[in-house]
Amino acid sequence: MSGGRVRRLLLGAAAPVLALVAAILITSLVLLVAGDPVLDTWSTILSAPRERNVANIINNATVLYLSGLAVAVGFRMNLFNIGVDGQYRIAAFAAAVVAGEAWLPGYLNTVLAIVVAMAVGAAWAGIAGLLRATRGVSEVISTIMLNFISTSLVAFLLRKAAVRAPGSNSINTKEIPEGSRIPGIPFGGGVVEIYGFVVLAVLSGLAYWFVLNRTRFGFDLRATGQSTTAAVASGINVRRMIVIAMLISGAAAGLVGLPILFGDAYSYGSTFQSGLGFSGIAIALLGRNHPVGIGLGALLFAYLNEQSNPLQILVGVSPEIVAITQGVIVLTVVVSYEVVRRYRRRLEQQAVAAATDRPERPAPTEEVAT
Amino acid sequence: MSAPAVARTPAPRVRRRSPYTYLAVVVGLLVAVSLLEVVTGADDLTSSGTISATLVATVPIALAALGGLWSERAGIVNIGLEGMMILGTYGAGFFGYHYGAWAGVLGAILLGMVGGLIHAVATVIFDVDHIVSGVAINIIALGATQYLASRTFVGLPGGGSTQSPTIPSLPSLTIAPVSDGLQGLEQRNVFVISEVAAVVRALTTNLSALTVIGLLLVLVTYLVLWKTTFGLRLRSCGESPVTAESLGVAVLRYKFVAVLISGAMAGLAGGFLAMVASSNYRDGQTGGRGYIGLAAMIFGNWRPGGMLAGSGLFGYTQTLGLRSGRDSVHALLLAVAVLALAVAVLQLRRRHVRAAIGFAVAGVVVGAVYFAIDEVADDFTRMTPYVITLLVLGLFSQRLRMPAADGESYRKGSAG
Numbered sequence: 001m002s003g004g005r006v007r008r009l010l011l012g013a014a015a016p017v018l019a020l021v022a023a024i025l026i027t028s029l030v031l032l033v034a035g036d037p038v039l040d041t042w043s044t045i046l047s048a049p050r051e052r053n054v055a056n057i058i059n060n061a062t063v064l065y066l067s068g069l070a071v072a073v074g075f076r077m078n079l080f081n082i083g084v085d086g087q088y089r090i091a092a093f094a095a096a097v098v099a100g101e102a103w104l105p106g107y108l109n110t111v112l113a114i115v116v117a118m119a120v121g122a123a124w125a126g127i128a129g130l131l132r133a134t135r136g137v138s139e140v141i142s143t144i145m146l147n148f149i150s151t152s153l154v155a156f157l158l159r160k161a162a163v164r165a166p167g168s169n170s171i172n173t174k175e176i177p178e179g180s181r182i183p184g185i186p187f188g189g190g191v192v193e194i195y196g197f198v199v200l201a202v203l204s205g206l207a208y209w210f211v212l213n214r215t216r217f218g219f220d221l222r223a224t225g226q227s228t229t230a231a232v233a234s235g236i237n238v239r240r241m242i243v244i245a246m247l248i249s250g251a252a253a254g255l256v257g258l259p260i261l262f263g264d265a266y267s268y269g270s271t272f273q274s275g276l277g278f279s280g281i282a283i284a285l286l287g288r289n290h291p292v293g294i295g296l297g298a299l300l301f302a303y304l305n306e307q308s309n310p311l312q313i314l315v316g317v318s319p320e321i322v323a324i325t326q327g328v329i330v331l332t333v334v335v336s337y338e339v340v341r342r343y344r345r346r347l348e349q350q351a352v353a354a355a356t357d358r359p360e361r362p363a364p365t366e367e368v369a370t
Numbered sequence: 371m372s373a374p375a376v377a378r379t380p381a382p383r384v385r386r387r388s389p390y391t392y393l394a395v396v397v398g399l400l401v402a403v404s405l406l407e408v409v410t411g412a413d414d415l416t417s418s419g420t421i422s423a424t425l426v427a428t429v430p431i432a433l434a435a436l437g438g439l440w441s442e443r444a445g446i447v448n449i450g451l452e453g454m455m456i457l458g459t460y461g462a463g464f465f466g467y468h469y470g471a472w473a474g475v476l477g478a479i480l481l482g483m484v485g486g487l488i489h490a491v492a493t494v495i496f497d498v499d500h501i502v503s504g505v506a507i508n509i510i511a512l513g514a515t516q517y518l519a520s521r522t523f524v525g526l527p528g529g530g531s532t533q534s535p536t537i538p539s540l541p542s543l544t545i546a547p548v549s550d551g552l553q554g555l556e557q558r559n560v561f562v563i564s565e566v567a568a569v570v571r572a573l574t575t576n577l578s579a580l581t582v583i584g585l586l587l588v589l590v591t592y593l594v595l596w597k598t599t600f601g602l603r604l605r606s607c608g609e610s611p612v613t614a615e616s617l618g619v620a621v622l623r624y625k626f627v628a629v630l631i632s633g634a635m636a637g638l639a640g641g642f643l644a645m646v647a648s649s650n651y652r653d654g655q656t657g658g659r660g661y662i663g664l665a666a667m668i669f670g671n672w673r674p675g676g677m678l679a680g681s682g683l684f685g686y687t688q689t690l691g692l693r694s695g696r697d698s699v700h701a702l703l704l705a706v707a708v709l710a711l712a713v714a715v716l717q718l719r720r721r722h723v724r725a726a727i728g729f730a731v732a733g734v735v736v737g738a739v740y741f742a743i744d745e746v747a748d749d750f751t752r753m754t755p756y757v758i759t760l761l762v763l764g765l766f767s768q769r770l771r772m773p774a775a776d777g778e779s780y781r782k783g784s785a786g
Contacts, residue, residue, distance in 0.1 A: 030514070034521050080501050082449075137763040140449065140501055141668060144661050145756040156749035281505050318520040318531065323513020330506035331488075335496045 011344055016286070018336040023328040030324055031317070040315040045307045045322070051188040053306050058187070058194045060302035061295075062201045062259050063273075067280025068287060068294040069208050070252035074139075075289050076212060077225040077245040083128060083143025084253040085277025086150035091121035092257025093154045093173070096268030097161050099261070100174030109180040110262065117254040124150060125250025126243065133239040139246065147277075158270065172269035182262040197259035204255065205291040221245060253277065282330045288337070301326060392675070400569070404562045406705050414698050416565045418556055420689060421572035426647050427692075428685030429584035430455075433639035434663025435670070435677045436591050437482075437632040442672060443595060444628030445608035446493050447777040449504035451636045452660025453511030454485035458640020460515040463534030463651025464522060466644070471538045475580065475641055482637010483630055485511055490629035494622055497779050516653060523651075534651035537644065543582075545574040578646045587635070592674040604628055608773035611780040622782055636660065665759040671770050684755040691751030699746040699754075707737035 024042070031038045049057060067084055074081035081087075095117035102109050128146060131137040162171035184193030212218035224231040224241045231238055256276055261268065283301055287293030304326060308319035400416075407415050414420055434451050441448035461481030466474020485507055492503040520531035529535040548570065555567040595601035604624050606614040611621045639659070644651045662684050669683075670676025690698040710733030717726035763770070 030517075034518065036521065082501070082505070131760070131764055135764050135767045137760075137767055140447075141664070142760060142763065144449070145665065145760050148658055148661065148756045149753045149760075152749040152753035156747055159749075278505060278509060281502075282509065285502060318517045320513045320516035320520070324510055324517065327506045327508075327510030327513060330509065331492050331498060331503060334498045334502055335492070338497065 015337045015340040019333040022332040023325050026328045027325045036317045041317050055187050055192040055194050057302045057306045061298040062198050064298040065201050066256045067276045068283035071280045071284040072289040073249040077221050080140045081249045083146045084280050086147035087121040087124045087250050087253035088256035090150040091117040091254035093268045094120040096173040099176040102177045106179045118251040121254025122247040122251040125246045129243040129246025133242045170269050172267040176266045195259040195263040209291045286333050400565050404565045418568040418571040423689040424686045427688045428681045430639040430642045431663050432681035434660050435666040437635035438664050438667040441629050441632035443605050443608045444625045445775045447500040450489050450507030453508035454482045454633045454636035455640035455656045455660045456511045457481040457485045458637030459644040459651045459655045462641035462644035466537035467535045471540045478637045478641025479634045482633045486630045486633015490626045494625045532653035536649050540579050543577045549575040580646050662755050687754045699751045703740040707733045
């Protein structure tokens with residue numbers, strides 16, 4: 001029994017490890033072909049991060065984790081929310097405007113802004129959900145289109161809402177008042193801080209796990225994702241589930257930009273970080289939509305991002321090389337899970353065959369006789 | 371990707387349109403735009419400059435859309451078009467600078483095919499979800515070009531980590547007598563005649579060889595996919611791979627080739643951006659045109675003619691936005707309003723009351739916007755292709771028909 005469990009654990013770990021190794025090999029190959037030092041590059045990336053770097057990794061991972069969760073909610077229902085990128089930017093912009101206006105005092109203002117962000121993200125994703133449920137429009141295409149629409153819309157609204165800082169080219173929304181910012185958590189020796197939003201991200205992960213695995217709604221959602229026909233047969237309103245799943249995914253996406261907004265930038269500007277939604281897709285795939293797996297995936301991506309920064313200075317290699325690693329991981333992770341699944345199935349078949357076949361194999365001569 | 375349920379029902383027979391219908395549409399468009407110019411006074415709508423720029427903006431979109439067409443007709447959804455285009459821009463920059471203009475074109479195609487190869491290996495051989503693979507390719511392509519650019523362009527004259535040195539330009543065609551002769555006619559602003567002159571001038575002045583090649587490829591694609599056995603077999607893989615395999619078609623091989631060609635087209639689209647629309651590779655040059663190409667293909671109902679019309683439409687709006695044509699786009703609003711009202715009347719005559727009301731309301735709203743504002747902000751011009759695509763998908767999804775097995779995984783031997 002325990003031997004079987006160990007093997008199951010090993011097999012479970014095999015797929016991500018295999019994916020990582022393959023990604024590292026392919027990246028090394030690219031480095032080799034381009035004539036860059038392979039070993040120096042990896043030893044820089046794999047060197048122990050300093051306290052400040054660890055804090056950066058955790059901060060970056062917080063953001064990526066939320067993005068991964070948002071994508072994963074859709075994945076569990078077989079919905080491909082490529083629009084997390086657009087959803088979090090428009091939501092963060094709305095939150096920045098609300099928080100900057102400071103209609104409510106202190107943390108009430110923060111709470112209001114977070115609620116607004118989730119509502120805006122949900123509404124933006126809801127468009128795709130409605131189009132899918134009522135008109136059968138693929139959510140992949142509609143969310144791609146909505147990403148671009150949100151880019152232009154936010155650029156337009158930002159110009160309307162912005163205050164121009166004197167002597168600066170960038171335009172930003174009003175700064176969030178100090179009483180409404182989310183304080184950082186002292187980290188390590190207390191010299192550096194990590195986003196206070198980390199707590200909220202962890203809570204989101206718990207909520208994700210609880211809702212999907214311990215509620216009737218979560219069961220319906222997973223059932224619909226695994227088999228629409230079975231879901232219909234058991235009385236689930238699939239169209240309603242599609243809209244609700246997109247709304248939840250969008251609401252989660254609304255949170256993605258907030259750690260940066262409340263813990264670092266304090267306003268939304270034309271230079272606000274973009275592209276986090278696409279990393280989220282990769283991370284959700286890497287973590288197999290499991291809240292802990294997504295966390296590990298987010299940490300890995302954040303680690304690669306942070307550790308690649310000094311590459312240019314130390315070994316003269318462009319840090320974009322890790323983008324190749326990250327993209328390749330997305331592919332290798334899917335392939336290696338499939339390979340491991342097939343291998344496991346073959347093991348099972350052998351085990352079953354071994355258990356059932358051997359004791360009572362009828363002698364061939366008898367069969368001929370009767 | 372989940373196909374809308376309607377895609378399963380047998381499609382209504384497509385009406386055969388004669389070439390004259392297309393000609394009539396083109397002439398009708400010219401008359402309509404001329405009329406619009408007269409009414410609104412937005413003179414830049416059909417200047418030869420606008421038309422040349424539209425051509426330059428249309429071709430890369432059309433090439434990307436062709437890439438989408440090749441791949442999706444074989445049943446492989448390709449949202450990695452953007453990434454393959456990015457690879458193409460780099461290929462044009464690297465090979466164009468080192469080995470000359472035509473080598474740049476080949477380099478763009480080659481690098482696009484590398485992207486196609488990754489997609490083909492992932493989706494056809496390893497059965498990876500098409501969307502997942504596409505997303506991965508977009509991430510890899512962006513990272514790879516940025517990495518390669520700072521590896522290969524830094525230190526070259528005019529080059530850097532975000533741009534290549536200037537690429538030698540491709541030959542371009544100018545028929546001086548026609549071009550100069552029609553200049554006067556165009557500037558005289560004679561109703562419709564001047565517009566025709568402008569179109570002819572745009573086609574005879576500084577017409578890049580790659581523009582011609584790009585437009586020819588649309589024709590070639592149509593001929594190959596719809597008029598040859600190869601094309602029929604390829605499309606059968608996108609409609610019903612099981613049937614195709616039972617008839618002896620090597621489904622996986624066709625899919626693989628289709629995705630490679632798709633990558634080549636997208637790469638060429640990127641090359642066009644670097645060599646014709648600009649004169650070197652720049653970081654972020656594609657600006658989402660791969661996705662616009664995807665949109666144009668959907669707008670065109672997975673058919674070359676419609677796809678070209680979609681690319682033209684998106685290229686035109688993009689051009690008007692770029693030529694600081696805030697009043698041009700504003701003028702287009704009036705056209706949209708009139709068009710919507712016309713469709714409303716048409717729907718009413720067909721007794722589709724709800725659709726008629728919808729179009730009438732939309733027409734009135736757009737008309738009201740036209741009279742309420744003086745110019746359209748660039749941001750809204752930029753989002754036009756995407757909004758149009760969403761509207762087309764939302765309003766006409768019943769009439770769109772994607773290849774029946776598009777996006778579905780297929781393993782060899784499924785025919786049983």
